[in-house]
Structures are given as C-alpha cells and as structure tokens.
Amino acid sequence: DQQVKQNSPSLSVQEGRISILNCDxxxxxxxxxxxxxxxxAEGPTFLISISSIKDKNEDGRFTVFLNKSAKHLSLxxxxxxxxxxxxxxxxxxxxxxxxxxxxxxxxxxxxxA
Amino acid sequence: DTAxxxxxxxxxxxxxxxxxxxxxxxxxxxxxxxxxxxxKKFLKIMFSYNNKExxxxxxxxxxxxxxxxxxAHLNLHxxxxxxxxxxxxxxxxxxxxxGANVLTFGAGxxxxxx
Numbered sequence: 001d002q003q004v005k006q007n008s009p010s011l012s013v014q015e016g017r018i019s020i021l022n023c024d025x026x027x028x029x030x031x032x033x034x035x036x037x038x039x040x041a042e043g044p045t046f047l048i049s050i051s052s053i054k055d056k057n058e059d060g061r062f063t064v065f066l067n068k069s070a071k072h073l074s075l076x077x078x079x080x081x082x083x084x085x086x087x088x089x090x091x092x093x094x095x096x097x098x099x100x101x102x103x104x105x106x107x108x109x110x111x112x113a
Numbered sequence: 114d115t116a117x118x119x120x121x122x123x124x125x126x127x128x129x130x131x132x133x134x135x136x137x138x139x140x141x142x143x144x145x146x147x148x149x150x151x152x153k154k155f156l157k158i159m160f161s162y163n164n165k166e167x168x169x170x171x172x173x174x175x176x177x178x179x180x181x182x183x184x185a186h187l188n189l190h191x192x193x194x195x196x197x198x199x200x201x202x203x204x205x206x207x208x209x210x211x212g213a214n215v216l217t218f219g220a221g222x223x224x225x226x227x
Contacts, residue, residue, distance in 0.1 A: 043205070044156070045218070046215050046216065099163070099169055
C-alpha cells in the first residue's frame with residue numbers, strides 16, 4: 001500500500017518555463033512534507049519542506065503548495081534550468097519531529113535547453 | 114569533507130555470504146538511518162538510531178543487523194545474503210529544521226547479490 005504517490009514517472013520542460021511536480025498522499029495523519037532532488041549516483045538532497053499549517057512555502061525558484069483537503073502537494077520550479085534535471089522525490093511524515101518519512105517513487109525531470 | 118559517507122559504494126557478492134556497509138557522518142547530527150531503494154525505486158526506511166539507541170526498526174529480516182558504535186557511525190551487517198537483497202542502500206542523518214527532521218543522505222551503496 002503506497003501511501004505517497006508520484007503518478008508521473010517523468011516530465012520534460014523547456015528551459016525558462018515552469019516545472020510542476022505533483023505528489024498525492026492517502027494518510028490524513030501526514031503533516032510534514034519534504035521534497036528531495038537526486039542526481040545519478042548521488043544521494044537525495046533536501047530542497048524544501050512544508051508543514052500542514054501552511055499551504056505554501058517558497059525558497060528562491062522553488063515553491064511547494066499543499067492542498068490538505070485534496071491530500072495533494074506540488075513543487076513548482078520557476079524558471080526551470082538544465083541543472084534542475086534530476087529525479088524529484090516527495091516524502092511525508094506523521095507528526096512534528098518524527099523520524100519516519102514515507103517517500104514517493106520519484107519523478108524524473110528533464111529540462112531541455 | 115563529505116557530510117555523510119558510505120563504504121563501499123559498490124558491492125558484488127554471492128548468495129549466502131555475509132557483508133557489511135559502513136556509514137559515517139561529520140555533521141554532528143544525533144539521528145542516523147538506513148534506507149533501501151529497491152528495483153521499483155521505492156525508498157523505504159529500515160532502521161533509525163538516535164544517540165546510539167534504536168528508535169525505528171521496520172519489518173526487516175533478522176539477517177539485517179544495524180550497529181551504532183557512536184552517534185557519528187551507523188553500520189549495516191547483512192547475513193546470508195539473498196537475491197532480493199540486491200538494492201541501493203542509503204545512509205542518512207538528520208537535524209530538526211522548523212519541526213521537521215531534514216535528512217542528509219549519503220551517496221548510496223549498490224549491493225548486487227549473484
């Protein structure tokens with residue numbers, strides 16, 4: 001039973017345009033969400049987080065939106081750059097300070113120059 | 114000066130063997146983890162230690178035994194390796210940022226069991 005789903009395995013976007021990566025979850029107890037980026041042969045690196053008390057968090061070109069009623073979050077990258085080409089994972093946890101995160105299967109983003 | 118380092122990066126071995134993967138972090142974090150990424154690309158937590166104390170132990174076969182000699186090290190020993198153990202194993206450590214534990218991952222150790 002996959003509690004965190006990223007239904008698009010891949011996405012291609014032109015350089016300079018917006019990339020939108022989506023993530024759905026099924027467990028209404030989740031209230032912390034993280035996005036990670038992974039290059040080949042490297043470990044995932046932290047990008048941005050959001051807690052359920054917010055519906056938006058922004059950090060430079062990266063913005064995460066949370067829709068709790070739809071159990072949906074999305075990562076927006078504007079403008080997209082070729083260096084953003086990587087696999088993006090969303091992860092969810094159930095309580096503040098919890099150590100256990102459930103990860104999605106990732107979306108491979110390709111930014112075309 | 115790698116923050117979370119794992120060795121070896123690649124490991125090829127025969128079924129039935131015993132092998133270990135080592136992990137060290139120099140970030141001063143109190144919590145360390147082992148995650149497994151299987152062929153379907155799921156990243157699943159296996160174990161977590163906080164200050165050398167086991168705090169998460171998912172449904173993992175007894176053949177897997179983590180050991181944390183101090184809070185900067187978390188090793189993973191696997192006995193009687195099976196084909197299904199082939200995966201990439203990621204070590205991570207974490208720090209609380211705004212209420213969330215943000216994980217810092219190592220580069221992964223790719224285990225292939227033949």
